[in-house]
Amino acid sequence: MIATLHILGTSSAVPTSNRFPSSQLLDFGGELMLIDCGEGCQMQMRKQGIGFGRIRQIFISHAHGDHFFGLIGLLSTLSVLKVDQPLDIYAPPVVKKVIDYQLKTLGYRLRMKLHWHLIDPDFEGLLLNGNKCMVEAIKLNHSVPVHGFIFREKIVERNIDSEKISAYDLSVSEIVRAKKGKEVIREDGTVLSNEELTLPLHKPLTYAFCTDTTRVPRLDAIHKAHLLYHEATYLEKERELGFKTLHSTAKDAGMAAAENEVDQLLIGHFSARYKKTDKLLQEAREQFPNTTVAHEGMRIRIDSKTNDVRILT
């Protein structure tokens, strides 16, 4: 499986001259999912040449405006563009209230049907069980209820070891059976175990999105993820502000990545006070060397077959 993450916005509450509010687009094996939807995310997608009419799911982490004020404009644009495919929106209940009120009060009639999946504050578990991707919600720690989202490849078929096909002269129906993870019983009664016929399962492609929050602890859902996006609003010298506002420092993000033994850490959600990000990167890398700074227009490609996490732009 190959997934490409497009970074649309990396600012915290206050945008800057080059940072937009939080938003990311995840292309998961060709399926487009939007993660947070800060103001201007539709313009960022236009700029990056993303055909956003293909988005089918939107995930909103929490009901702070810098994470969803772009949603009403995006819905309006999709409607003007005559997109009529249904859209699944996973969000806190208050986000639906605000969107519904605007649509009703302004007399907007959307062409597409919206399927809302309201995330209650205490919910943890599977949000979406798709054909290619499963999405799990985890509770984070902030001033309002916030959920992190874990996007994980759904491995439905095992890969056959091609050498075994000729060695055992496997029939098509035997191959189908083995791909489904079952053992194969030959005509002579011999039993071939599934492990014998199939290649070891690769690690399912896993992307963990965690903002806004204090440092994320060691969690099974995130452990050994290919990529962890963790907010890094402040430098250590502003740690008191982090305590007060329930945000992380870059060091926190690095510690979360180290504890969860992820392959790669991506930091974002930077305070507007930092014009440059080199110190944020340095403080995170002291905890976790394999750290990268998110920026608008960045694309990161994850290939689960090769466990390769590569920055494209």
Added chain:
Amino acid sequence: MIATLHILGTSSAVPTSNRFPSSQLLDFGGELMLIDCGEGCQMQMRKQGIGFGRIRQIFISHAHGDHFFGLIGLLSTLSVLKVDQPLDIYAPPVVKKVIDYQLKTLGYRLRMKLHWHLIDPDFEGLLLNGNKCMVEAIKLNHSVPVHGFIFREKIVERNIDSEKISAYDLSVSEIVRAKKGKEVIREDGTVLSNEELTLPLHKPLTYAFCTDTTRVPRLDAIHKAHLLYHEATYLEKERELGFKTLHSTAKDAGMAAAENEVDQLLIGHFSARYKKTDKLLQEAREQFPNTTVAHEGMRIRIDSKTNDVRILT
């Protein structure tokens, strides 16, 4: 008086890779006024280095999202930035409803006080009588109630002809009287008329903002304005769409400028179908040669003393 117009957004309903929804900032002798507030206008102001904490008035032409979906984010940012000066917002009643609902439902407490001035659909007349600037609303013609805004310099004092000061040996109190437009009666009973002592009044600086609408007719409020911004959503070949959606073509904008004998026409609010604007400009210029195309980042300076309208960037 000198005013500088900053163009923040020139798209119609659907933004493009380089066009943001409608928004402009008018610096009128140092007083900042925001005209429409499409999504992302705060990011455009950041990009253009505009200190938007100094904005005191916001004018919203109508309740279509591409003209005000940036307002809630801007208010939120101003509050985070601890701006606590009151803000006057002139807008259709439904805009206030939508903003109020979001502030209440999301539990936002703004630092600044909002003074709403609701513009009823049938209202025409003076909206604001400021120290430097008077703002008049005119009704436009669109699918929902829309108002155009005319920003006009308030000339409070006449300029004394300096030659007359020495010729008549005018006292300070006589000069003050003449500046106020009154005649001066000398000690010997001689009467000096105000026209004798003062210079001819210059044309008050006038900027007319007209979008969304069909072609604006000849109107006293716009006649001989220094600058007219008129929407030009379509080319002539899409005229039928203009009829249907109650928008103007570039030719319409040119005709409106010619009929109103303005100094300069600025066209904007372009349909996303036009990647380039050269044909739009050409069709407008056939009606009114002194036409310019608005683009994000453009600045236009108007000097009423010299009647100079100059494009800075």
